[in-house]
Amino acid sequence: MLAWPRSHGEVLAAGGEGTRAYGAELGRFPSANGTIVVEVDRPDRKARRDNGKSDYVDACAAATAVLSCRAQGTPKSRNGIAEAIRAALR
Numbered sequence: 672m673l674a675w676p677r678s679h680g681e682v683l684a685a686g687g688e689g690t691r692a693y694g695a696e697l698g699r700f701p702s703a704n705g706t707i708v709v710e711v712d713r714p715d716r717k718a719r720r721d722n723g724k725s726d727y728v729d730a731c732a733a734a735t736a737v738l739s740c741r742a743q744g745t746p747k748s749r750n751g752i753a754e755a756i757r758a759a760l761r
Contacts, residue, residue, distance in 0.1 A: 672700055686711040686737035691744065709737050710744025 676682050684707040690698030691710055702708045711733040722728075736742035 672697075673704055673706065682706055684709055684737050686733045686742055688713055688733065709742045711736050711742040712744075 673682070676685070685701045686709045687694055687698050688711050689695075690708060698708045698710075714729050714732060733742070
């Protein structure tokens with residue numbers, strides 16, 4: 672997961688959509704390996720509807736949001752009180 676981006680140069684940060692929910696585990700892996708992970712908002716629905724879905728355009732928008740510091744969300748670490756309660760209820 673980190674080999675490919677690192678093969679293109681130094682990785683300053685990684686941005687991901689859903690790192691607070693369904694993509695939480697994908698956000699924890701780079702973080703555990705020394706990469707800053709930032710939650711990126713989903714692309715605007717109206718813009719997606721008007722222009723169609725494009726993974727390339729969405730990836731460029733996410734990268735721009737991370738590099739410009741517009742995306743500042745913090746992924747869930749799953750090591751706080753909520754995780755302790757979740758583990759106790761299993």
